[in-house]
Amino acid sequence: MGIADQPLQVNVPRIPRILAVDDNRDSLILIAQVLDSLNCVYALATTGKRALEIARDYQPDTILLDIVLPDFSGLELLTRLRCETCTRDIR
Template sequence: MTTKSLTSLAHQSVKRKPQVLAVDDNQDNLILIGCVLENLGYPYLSATCSQEALSVLQHYQPRLILLDIVLPDMDGLQLLHQIRADERNEQVITVAVTGLALGKDREQLLAAGFDDYLSKPYLLSDLEALICRHLNRSNSASNRLRRALKNPCESEFQK
């Protein structure tokens, strides 16, 4: 790997980690998700209702939305449709995080347009794996840089 390649990767990796929006009307659930995201180093925002989430989306562009389905003002499916209707959210990954845990619920939520599904209650390790699976795609340049800097000679021979 050349010095120019390493410099290019360094500039790409300086970008901030992608932001996450957690939407849940239960404050304890938001605190738990926030702790996991902080532990993983991801910046996050939270909302306790659909209208608040839509307001956040007017000002911020999260890469991932963890969305409860049962919300007080508008359910998560209706909110998903509004999120998807805005072209600025075209690349946003949406995950249903819900107590609707039957197999048919999962199928219906994925068919409705969610990118993934996590049923409550969930293990923290499952939440971490889901977040990493979806956001590490965004950080592939950072991973390549780390590998290249760890052993630049080996990377040069792999070409």
């Protein structure tokens, strides 16, 4: 098989998907500015409940997580994420 017969392989770098979780809107604005400057794709959440919903649907590569949230702690959110099959591998 010649090179022309081989399937085309394109190595396009994958843009990381980030979920930032913080109840302080000023912090989220700063995080968004940094992620924009790094050309990241991201989602923002201000509560643990919303972060859990986004993580399930959005499947981010990484979560930037505040520990003190209005509905439940960031550590509790982390525990919930680790218990679910669809989110347990997010770092």
